Amino acid sequence: MSLEQSVIFDERKDQIHRKGDAPFTMGCNRESLAGAVSQRACVFCGSRVVLYPIADAVHLVHGPIGCASYTWDIRGALSSGPALHRLSFSTDLQEKDVIFGGEEKLYKALVELIDRHAPAAAFVYSTCIVGIIGDDLNAVCARVSREKGIPVLPVQSEGFKGNKRSGYHAACKAMFQLMGKGSTEGISPLSVNLLGDFNLAGEIWIIREYFRQMGIETVANITGDGRVADIRRAHGAALNVVQCSGATMDLAKMMQETFGTPFLRVSYFGVEDMAESLYAVARFFLQRDPAIMDRTRALVREELAVLYPRLQEYRRALEGKKAAIYVGGAFKAFSLVKAFRLLGMQVVLAGSQTGTEEDYQELYEITDEGTIIVDDSNPLELSSFLKEKDVDIFVGGVKERPIAYKLGVGFCDHNHERKEPLEGFVGMLNFAKEVHSSVMSPVWRFVPRSIHRGKEPAFTESLFKAGAECRPN
Amino acid sequence: MLLRHTPKEIAERSALTVNPAKTCQPIGAMYAALGIHGCLPHSHGSQGCCAYHRSTLSRHYKEPVMAATSSFTEGSSVFGGQANLVQAIDNIFSVYNPEVIAIHTTCLSETIGDDIPQIAKKALADGKIPEGKHVIHVNTPSYVGSHVTGFAGMTKSMVDYFAVSTGTKCNQVNIIPGYVEPSDMEEIRRIVEMLGVQAVLFPDTSRVLNSPQTGRHEMFPKGGVTVEALKSTGDSMATIALGRLASGPAARALDTKCKVPCEILDLPIGLRKTDVFIDTLRRIAGVSVPESLNVERGQLLDIVTDMHHCFYGKTVGLVGDPDQLISLTEFLVSIDMRPIHVLTGTPGKEFENRIREITRDVPRSVNVRAGGDMFLFHQWVKNDPVDLMMGNTYLKYIARDEDIPFIRFGFPILDRVGHSYFPTVGYRGGMRLLEKILDTLLERQDRDAPEERFELVM
Missing domain, CATH: 3.40.50.1980 (Nitrogenase molybdenum iron protein domain)
Known part of the structure; x- marks a missing residue:
């Protein structure tokens, strides 16, 4: 504990809980401590990740160059057609624009973009500086929209106006302006919108296929492989299926209020949650189509028949290994805890950047005794937890990966940089494979962390031998 | 074709940046x-x-x-x-x-x-x-x-x-390596040590951002220039700044603040720029160049000699940061290659003047732009295709769409490793650059050769 005490800010003590220590309480949903090496991002980042996969819109970042540079094609949100979203557009504000205002520049940039690309819509992202110099984004967007005859949507994503979650909200508000505008003719009574899936590595295609087999039409992908025209008619769908609650839950609520579209909260990660998500949707449509449940059961049965035997192979190797999870939204952590359990592994650390009190309560309920639950953590805390719990694999994002590797711990990117689809039944298999490939890698034999923790390793022959013995993978 | 939207016709843009060649x-x-x-x-x-x-x-x-x-x-x-x-x-x-x-x-x-x-x-x-x-x-x-x-x-x-002048000069030289990789900083230090010169190198990201796997996560890794050393820069005999844009201001500040005279040089990329660096160091420190360094120089020259026919007349497009591109362009021209598109996202007219001067004798029209973007670069390439491109990872879109061989060089490189461990500065770095250039060009030649012209010995 001495190590831990030295790395934890006093102010953060109630944002860390060890299950079994005391009655569960969690400080969360608060601003990060100034000076902490927080893993969190900003409002702009939140908006950008949600809207970015809409592939036939132009996404123009109104601000200095950095905000556009850092978000240029960094998320593998695949498109089956147009790929406008993979280009980087910026007004590259200069000092004179900051002094005299950037509205004229924004106007010209938009006109040029729309003339060249004839996009279905344009999203204009506000950045910190725009919030300070007071450019009237709404007015410029309205003017261009009028002149060019396409929706031009301001996204109020000034970086300092909250955290990533506020960015999700701003993105939802921008998207909502598109809704209710398109024709809903011909939409099946058995129809859904897929919210909160960003088609990383092609995941939304897997989910759409499941629904197709169940006899359900997918109206709009929100936003993975998304199209503006689909979003404009999304209000015609019978149900919103919402994954990754943080990102698009606000949109589901707006749609419910305005169009009366009900929503279901689902997760496509792991076998249990995937199956339950399909069953929940089937139950919703049961009255309209009594045969739907049979089709769903058949689908799940078929998938599991392929999946289980192969999962068992991985489980045999991974049984008893320990995992740590630190992700953006807590919702994903629930599914991960269950998925690891299915592999016979134990989750010893579960945390998120922006979880809510209810999220952490749920995490508390599904995790084992002794599990550390943490909100808005930082590298020093995370590495001390990883060492203390002697984990075999860490699940996180880009900033966490090198920390795990430096410690000699396996890693799985469950964020923007995932290369294989992790959703769906096939995704569970990919996940098992990825976990297996990292946990069982022979490289850890050369990283004698277990016996040399806290000591300075010297690269002598004896140390290599000792290291190999101590990690008989 | 991810960049299918790029039109061939070039129109001046004043408001919009597409696919930036810089960041903030x-x-x-x-x-x-x-x-x-x-x-x-x-x-x-x-x-x-x-x-x-x-x-x-x-x-x-x-x-x-x-x-x-x-x-x-x-x-x-x-x-x-x-x-x-x-x-x-x-x-x-x-x-x-x-x-x-x-x-x-x-x-x-x-x-x-x-x-x-x-x-x-x-x-x-x-x-x-x-x-x-x-x-x-x-x-x-x-x-x-x-x-x-x-x-x-x-x-x-x-x-x-930090720099302070105590009034007592000490027998050391300040080296400001510029915005280069940790591997380059390491290589510059190695060269300085080969000459037997006492030096303070700052900043120094080697052993910070290319640190070994030790099974530990160090909040503050071993590398980096110490505060003590930074303080002593005010008493050094002289400063050598590598890269005018990245290192010039610090060198001039030392001169003004502590009266440490400075030489502001181009980055030591390629034969001649490395010569200038080593010669300056030799002159300032009053040392002689060891035979071992001469051998490295000779080896670099040997590769150019052996393979000069491969470089002859090859056209190149370059995107990157000004200090790197000035030296790299000079190097490429010196081995008979033809950099015909040279673009940086960083603003500043000086860059354009320098590149114009370096490429004066290239028998082709040369496009140069400071404050440009990848979109413009792509348009240049569409209008006048090249044999080779060098630049950061983002060039891969253009390389793929236009089917042009491409070498990763500069910042950022998001899809390959090596840059943090292997330098491109100094004679050794020059050898590595040549290896990369030759590998890339000859690989392409092999790929495209008709069967009867597919050669074993090249």
Whole structure:
């Protein structure tokens, strides 16, 4: 504990809980401590990740160059057609624009973009500086929209106006302006919108296929492989299926209020949650189509028949290994805890950047005794937890990966940089494979962390031998 | 074709940047600050800035990158960031305990007008800066310059805050390596040591961002120039600055502040620029060049001799940072290649003048642009295709669409490894560049050769 005490800010003590220590309480949903090496991002980042996969819109970042540079094609949100979203557009504000205002520049940039690309819509992202110099984004967007005859949507994503979650909200508000505008003719009574899936590595295609087999039409992908025209008619769908609650839950609520579209909260990660998500949707449509449940059961049965035997192979190797999870939204952590359990592994650390009190309560309920639950953590805390719990694999994002590797711990990117689809039944298999490939890698034999923790390793022959013995993978 | 939208016809654009060839000042300042031993860079702005810089540097180096942020909120942007920064300084020293906090500003804190030295003074008065610890800063509004000028600014701040002249000269030379890879800094140090010269190299990110796997995560890795060494730069005999844009300001500041004379050179990329660096060092330090270094030079020359027919007349397109491109263009011209498109995202007319002069005798029309973007570069390439392109990872879209061989060079490189371990400066670095160029060109020749012309010996 001495190590831990030295790395934890006093102010953060109630944002860390060890299950079994005391009655569960969690400080969360608060601003990060100034000076902490927080893993969190900003409002702009939140908006950008949600809207970015809409592939036939132009996404123009109104601000200095950095905000556009850092978000240029960094998320593998695949498109089956147009790929406008993979280009980087910026007004590259200069000092004179900051002094005299950037509205004229924004106007010209938009006109040029729309003339060249004839996009279905344009999203204009506000950045910190725009919030300070007071450019009237709404007015410029309205003017261009009028002149060019396409929706031009301001996204109020000034970086300092909250955290990533506020960015999700701003993105939802921008998207909502598109809704209710398109024709809903011909939409099946058995129809859904897929919210909160960003088609990383092609995941939304897997989910759409499941629904197709169940006899359900997918109206709009929100936003993975998304199209503006689909979003404009999304209000015609019978149900919103919402994954990754943080990102698009606000949109589901707006749609419910305005169009009366009900929503279901689902997760496509792991076998249990995937199956339950399909069953929940089937139950919703049961009255309209009594045969739907049979089709769903058949689908799940078929998938599991392929999946289980192969999962068992991985489980045999991974049984008893320990995992740590630190992700953006807590919702994903629930599914991960269950998925690891299915592999016979134990989750010893579960945390998120922006979880809510209810999220952490749920995490508390599904995790084992002794599990550390943490909100808005930082590298020093995370590495001390990883060492203390002697984990075999860490699940996180880009900033966490090198920390795990430096410690000699396996890693799985469950964020923007995932290369294989992790959703769906096939995704569970990919996940098992990825976990297996990292946990069982022979490289850890050369990283004698277990016996040399806290000591300075010297690269002598004896140390290599000792290291190999101590990690008989 | 991801870039199918790029039209061949070039029209001047005044408002829109498409696919940037630069990024903003703060990330350069953060990178430079990581080259001070025991330093925690601090981003005075919103959380996102810090997260983006750390992520980008992490992707480029595949290393943990530590930096703190003032975590601006709506309140701080109305009332100023003083409270956040004072609290941050307090928190950082009490938990992370660095030797130095190196603060850089952002567009947000610049525009609301936070006065960093005044805030640091308040932190000191409030007893938030422990004895013997340091807080330094640089102003890096994102709407000025580029990542390169941010690096230059933080490097100059090291001089402004630390360099002192005690009146007694010491027998050492300051070397400012410029915005180069940790491997390049290591190589420059190796060359200096081969000459037997005592030197202070700053900043120095080697062993910080190319550190070995030890089974430990070090908040402050072993590398980096120490504060002690930075202080002593004021007593050095001379300063050699490599790269006019990235290192010039710090060298001139040392001259002004401590009367340390400086030589501002181009980056030692390629034969001639390395010659100039070594000759300058030899002259200043009064040493002679060891035979071992002559051998390296001869080996580089030997590769050029052996393979000069492969370089002859090959056209090249280059995107990158000004200091790198000036030296690289010179190197390529010197081996008979023809750089015909040379573009940097960093603004500054000087760059265009230098490249024009270097390519004066290239028997082709040459496109040069400072403050350009990848979109323009792509248009140039469409109008006048090249045999080879060199630049950062983002060039891969153009390379794929136009089917042009491509070598990763510069920042950022997000899809390959090697740059943090193997240098491109010095004679050895030159050899590595030639190896890459030859591999890439000959690989293509092999791929495209008809069966009867497919050759074993090349």
